[in-house]
Amino acid sequence: MAVEFLERYSQGQSLCHRWPARAKIVLTLLVIATGTLLPLEYWPASGCLAGLALVGLSVADIPLGYIGRRLALFLPLVLMTALAAPLSRGFMGAWDTAAVIVLRSTVAFLAALWLVSTTPLETLLAGLCRLGMPRVFVSLLIFTLRYLYVLFDELARMKTAQRARTFQRQSTWRSWLGTTQLVGMLLIRALNRAERIHAAMMSRGWRGRMELLDD
Amino acid sequence: MPHSAAPILKVEHLSYRYPTGQLALRGVSLTVGLNEIVGLVGPNGAGKTTLLLHLNGLLTGTREPAHAPGLPANPAATGRQTTVGGHNVPIEVLGMPVTPANFPEIRRNVGVMFQDPDDQLFCPTVRDDVAFGPLNLEFPRNEVRRRVAEALTAVGLADYEERRPHELSFGEKRRVCLAGVLACEPSLLALDEPSSNLDPRSRRGLIEILKSCRAAQIIASHDLEMIVELCQRVIVLDHGQIQADGPTRDILGNASLMARHGLEVPLSIQYGLPLPPTASSPPSAT
Known part of the structure; x- marks a missing residue:
């Protein structure tokens, strides 16, 4: 990965x-x-x-x-x-x-x-967390850690799909263009995913405080 | 429809228009009784997911019969919003209207499982994720631990507490999601495509888990064989309207109804096949 x-x-x-x-x-x-x-x-x-x-x-x-x-x-x-x-x-x-x-x-x-x-x-x-770092930063890092993997996977899949439909060696300019589109799509997908995650959190009673069982 | 027990869920004339202007639900009315397992079927874009998102107030539609004058108007534009306070709210769960004041109690009682498990597993470890609901409900730590262990055992993943979500297979992720919902001990499960993308063994495991759940269930799915196996009753949703509501075999066995709404009569009904036997042992981790 x-x-x-x-x-x-x-x-x-x-x-x-x-x-x-x-x-x-x-x-x-x-x-x-x-x-x-x-x-x-x-x-x-x-x-x-x-x-x-x-x-x-x-x-x-x-x-x-x-x-x-x-x-x-x-x-x-x-x-x-x-x-x-x-x-x-x-x-x-x-x-x-x-x-x-x-x-x-x-x-x-x-x-x-x-x-x-x-x-x-x-x-x-x-x-x-135990050293008193503000909860909001801890939550941000927890989400970053979790979704980094998901986003990288998504990017890898999109790249594969793009390569599967690229039939010849492209000029540098065209390949850069393709990459910008990829990044744009990734951003949109990430935003949509964020909305779905938020819905999933609300469904399980999220009240703005990330709790972990071990602290 | 006669129901044996008091309804756990009551939806009346629910209409919803997405902010983009698309009318997703038109005057949907249904009830779900205690311990009832209801299948929700219909083609892509019929409004199944939208309906499920209403059950715990993630979306808030309006109460309008399908053919009420002025329905096509945009609720935001006309200022027509759900009246908070009771009588004009289109959904009731356990007798409580689904209003912001009741959200905590309603979200505890209605467990929604989403299609993509990655959207629902947002914590660093399986344990944290299953504990998320109970912790937000502010149960004492010991009670949370008990619920986590119990929910994970119920889905056959008892020794997965320390695992990280990205290390799990798709089927395992789906089960952890279900455990996270079960840990809140809901009275109604709203499941969106619970068997999609699962291999046959994982799908079988999931069906057995759902069979053993005590909560009432509303299952949106294209997996009609699973619906036949799990549900006594089926609702057909298409174009945002309920097209049929009745006993599973009558509805799914009606070839012309199925064809009209882009569905097919399941083979088990077509050929009168017996249902698969219920597994005697709990599903093992795969």
């Missing part, structure tokens, strides 16, 4: 996997907060935090290749943001600021990756 990457390693059995979810959430938040709040000139400390996150990831048996692939998706976005600093000086300085932005983001990213790679999403949500 297309979204398996989300939870590929979260069901493991390592030491980190067995820690209580709340402790892991607090630790991750601490690392992120420290990493972002440290003054510019303390960058070696930020570097240490990144190292710490990497150690955590290796203790949790997360392969380096996987971390690398995740970073490869993440870093380009950060680099664009980081470049804004030198750009504002006409590329005549502020390169250190850019470097620190990249470093801090990497710390936050690695820490969060460690958290989601060592905690199944349901456990993570239950932990957030």
Whole structure:
């Protein structure tokens, strides 16, 4: 399934996997907060935090290749943001600021990756819930988690149907056009589904508060 | 129609027009008695789903006889809305008019099962989903746990509590949906196409589960063989109107009536076949 990457390693059995979810959430938040709040000139400390996150990831048996692939998706976005600093000086300085932005983001990213790679999403949500995260956010995340799979399946089916009626290699332009139509249809279908889900929730007495049996 | 017991559901002159202007129901009247299992049949677009959505107030139609003057008018445009307060509401459940004030009590008593199980399974685990109704009804945790275990046992999925909905087969999803509805212990089940897309074994399992339910049922389906097996009484709906209402074998055996409404006489009636024997053991998980 297309979204398996989300939870590929979260069901493991390592030491980190067995820690209580709340402790892991607090630790991750601490690392992120420290990493972002440290003054510019303390960058070696930020570097240490990144190292710490990497150690955590290796203790949790997360392969380096996987971390690398995740970073490869993440870093380009950060680099664009980081470049804004030198750009504002006409590329005549502020390169250190850019470097620190990249470093801090990497710390936050690695820490969060460690958290989601060592905690199944349901456990993570239950932990957030117990730490006092507002119910509305928890509900949103629960629905996102549940329907991500359904939407990806739907997208896969639509893509297959489209391919089944595509008879020759298409020009890039036409294939882009096809993709935009696909995304539009997916949005409409998702909206319709949302209405049906709402009806199903109302049928079972929904009163605006997501309750889970375990809290 | 003579009914042995007081009606659990009473619908009178229910009319409904979708916001798009399409008239979906025209003066529908019917009653369902205690412990009665009623089949609702009719071609696609006949209004079956629309009718079911009215039973717990998800849609609110107006009370207008089919041939009342001015019916084709758009209720929103003419300001004609259901009068809240009792006497002008077209649907009653257990004697309660279906009005917003009664929604909590009515939704607890009318369990609606939708066509697509993915629409109904919105919680992260099977347990949370089955518990959703009872939790919203604010039962104590122990009572919720008891109901979840009982409902899952009733559908033959007792050890599925920890499973996630996306890991289930279609048939299992459908059963979990039914468990979620049963956990509210409704007096009336409104089932929309409960057997669609099921393989024969899952379909058989579902039929056996429905047979063992104590609640009254109204089952909208194209699976006429299932209707023959489960229902003593059938209602034919077409063009938003009730075309026939009577004993299953009389209605579904009427070839010209069936043909007029895009249906067919089920083979079991055509050839006088005996009904499949009721399974003695509860259905197992597949």
